[in-house]
Amino acid sequence: MIVVYTPPDGEPEQYDARSLRVSEASIVSRTTGQKWKDVVQGLQDEDLDAMRAVVWVIKKRSHPGLRLGDFDPGIEEMVTRWDQDETADFVRRAIALADSDPEVTRDDLDEAWRKAIAAAADPAHAEATIKEMTEAPKDEARSPRPQATDPSPSQTSSPPEAAISDSSPTSSTSLPEPSMT
Structure with a gap:
């Protein structure tokens, strides 16, 4: 920190x-x-x-x-920001959660990435880490789970609520918070 x-x-x-x-x-x-x-x-x-x-x-x-x-x-005059290790740890855990939880949507991940960049002491490193960790290797078609709620959303329907919530870190779909341990 x-x-x-x-x-x-x-x-x-x-x-x-x-x-x-x-x-x-x-x-x-x-x-x-x-x-x-x-x-x-x-x-x-x-x-x-x-x-x-x-x-x-x-x-x-x-x-x-x-x-x-x-x-x-x-x-x-003081704020806290994540160091590079904490940022990378958050990104790894968010990707693992998205891979294991079908309720985590692309919008959820996009919101997590915005929060990670804002929380990082080095936003450019955070952006590079996110890009590096979310790009699929050439021999593997892996990418963060796309939004998969309703296969045919209408143009007038509201977007689904994000599964990430600052007020519910214990939710099974909340992305992990970084830790200093």
Whole structure:
């Protein structure tokens, strides 16, 4: 998970939470009052305390005297994004789900790809990963499952509801969320 911190009138800075040493992760945990697994979940949920603590600890590498109270970013100055491994993992799991679940439609995958690109720290890499993993090998006719609900949809019918939902990650048709483990 990458925390992107954009200071006022500055360029975005990226801080990779996976680069933390155990001692640094312990400092983050003590600072936030959370176990590391909860900090990781907080990063996925863009928890301000988790993001602030991670950035602060990594900044301390080059500024050892930096105190937490001296690093107080604005609430809209930090966001989390997926690193390249998390992006590739999400794409692999989404393809596997689409291959195994006939209810996952082409529209569902297209929506998942849009979300993956938006969530990635490197959108160009996300696009390239999606393209690479969804192109069928020349000797194999494999592609993500096309929309297969009604074989004869009318022009006036509404498109089927997407099986992917931000509010129902436990749904059997929801695409997987990336994890840091």
